[in-house]
Amino acid sequence: MEKILKKDRLSDWVAKLDSYNVYAPAFGDEGWVYEAVEDAKEAELDFPRTIHSPKNLVFPQREVLFSFKQEKGQQPELTQTIPDPDPFVVFGVRACDAKGLTLTDVVFSKEFEDPYYWARRNKGVFVGLACNEPPSPACFCLSVEGSPHGEAGMDAQMTDLGDRYYVKALTGKGKEIVKLGGALFKDAAAKDKKDMEKAHALAEKHPQRAINGLKGVEDKLRSMFEASDFWDDGSKACIQCGICTFLCPTCHCFDMNDEVSSSAPLKGERVRTWDTCQFPEFTMHSSGHNPRPDNASRLRQRVCHKFQYFFENHGEHQCTGCGRCVSECPVGIDIVATVNGASDYDG
Ligand code: SF4
Ligand code: SF4
Numbered sequence: 001m002e003k004i005l006k007k008d009r010l011s012d013w014v015a016k017l018d019s020y021n022v023y024a025p026a027f028g029d030e031g032w033v034y035e036a037v038e039d040a041k042e043a044e045l046d047f048p049r050t051i052h053s054p055k056n057l058v059f060p061q062r063e064v065l066f067s068f069k070q071e072k073g074q075q076p077e078l079t080q081t082i083p084d085p086d087p088f089v090v091f092g093v094r095a096c097d098a099k100g101l102t103l104t105d106v107v108f109s110k111e112f113e114d115p116y117y118w119a120r121r122n123k124g125v126f127v128g129l130a131c132n133e134p135p136s137p138a139c140f141c142l143s144v145e146g147s148p149h150g151e152a153g154m155d156a157q158m159t160d161l162g163d164r165y166y167v168k169a170l171t172g173k174g175k176e177i178v179k180l181g182g183a184l185f186k187d188a189a190a191k192d193k194k195d196m197e198k199a200h201a202l203a204e205k206h207p208q209r210a211i212n213g214l215k216g217v218e219d220k221l222r223s224m225f226e227a228s229d230f231w232d233d234g235s236k237a238c239i240q241c242g243i244c245t246f247l248c249p250t251c252h253c254f255d256m257n258d259e260v261s262s263s264a265p266l267k268g269e270r271v272r273t274w275d276t277c278q279f280p281e282f283t284m285h286s287s288g289h290n291p292r293p294d295n296a297s298r299l300r301q302r303v304c305h306k307f308q309y310f311f312e313n314h315g316e317h318q319c320t321g322c323g324r325c326v327s328e329c330p331v332g333i334d335i336v337a338t339v340n341g342a343s344d345y346d347g
Contacts (some may be wrong), residue, residue: 098153100249138323
């Protein structure tokens, strides 16, 4: 299903999606973030890159897994808290972030199907916006088998053609929301398709950062596990803030804790919160031994997880080239430069 929507009718389409919660990029105190659209007239798609990816909408930073209660001398009672969200639509999903969802899908389903993740994921309709030019100077999707107009992970894709959007419905969920737009859409004509293809081809010509030679990088990294001089040099400046992983659309590590609200009777909640391999405590054993005791071993873990281990386990690299970890690292640690440095390393 390929349609045309006039740009000034976007808010009318959003207004017709009243059976969904709608999210779209909005400019707030932090910058561009996905926010619930309260007034359809406010929906806009003229934005650069959002600070967070839409991963947060399916895998929130803090989530209650179950609550518990235990009276003295009794068995504990557990109450599950699997969410049951209303259906929702997310507009303005970039190709790198939509591809990120396909990678977190693998993590949350391959060995164990995570009901909390899928309760949200299955209710979401992800409407992509092709990049006509890189939204950030740190972008490098073309180097990691992505594309500014990639469709993976999207239910529909919009392409900005100046005065109108070319809208492709890619899944049943995508078709459903286009159908709700009714007469706001007209069928795409041959000229519209040609304009869309031209915009996509032009987008690929914009310069991006580049990883030189992704093919075989996993073998090179495997051979560099003990290259401590390389990992030391690259990680000295790290202040262990975790921003590179918390903003990444594919990072998914978490911790679980019991938050006790009362001791008599014992009451509380088991909560999972994002965690990161960049925190020194992440691998701390209760014995006090830490198998990743320094910045070097933690940088090696982040880079090797994305470019070696994930590939070995799932046949794909776990980086979509969004560039967030590059542009937001407060000390300028750059995964593109690190991977290129590893490729060139002959120590
Ligand atoms: S590793 Fe960096 S560039 Fe790659 S997807 Fe994560 S945040 Fe984006
Ligand atoms: S964002 Fe930079 S400083 Fe912060 S943990 Fe990541 S590499 Fe270290």
